[in-house]
Amino acid sequence: MSAYIIARITVTEPEDYLTYASQTVALAEKFGGRFLVKGGAQTALEGNSPDRHVIIEFPDRDTALAWYHSEEYRRILPIALSSSSRDIVVVDGI
Numbered sequence: 001m002s003a004y005i006i007a008r009i010t011v012t013e014p015e016d017y018l019t020y021a022s023q024t025v026a027l028a029e030k031f032g033g034r035f036l037v038k039g040g041a042q043t044a045l046e047g048n049s050p051d052r053h054v055i056i057e058f059p060d061r062d063t064a065l066a067w068y069h070s071e072e073y074r075r076i077l078p079i080a081l082s083s084s085s086r087d088i089v090v091v092d093g094i
Contacts, residue, residue: 002093003061004036005068007054013083020079027076031067032059050085057093064090 011017025035037055058064067073068090080086 001060003058003064004091004093005033005054005056005058005064005088006091007052007086007088008050009052009054010050010085011052011083012085016079016083020076020083023076027070027072028056028058028067030072031063031070033057033064033067050087061090061092 021038025038028035034057035054036057037053039052039054042049042053056064056067058067068088
């Protein structure tokens with residue numbers, strides 16, 4: 001069953017964040033991940049919305065977690081943490 005990493009992000013340092021974001025697609029692809037949403041125009045229908053949303057589809061939950069905890073991702077994660085505020089979850093698909 002597919003699993004999705006869903007991120008709600010407020011970017012605080014755009015140039016630094018770009019350094020991080022420019023590396024995520026290739027890294028996710030190594031784990032069978034596919035970006036379905038990566039930023040883009042948005043219209044808030046309810047509630048407060050952060051600047052950016054990201055949805056990455058993975059083959060399953062274990063693979064999504066393996067990507068997040070991988071050594072390669074851990075190397076770029078400090079850039080994201082210092083240049084944004086984020087809420088990230090893994091959600092199983094139906």
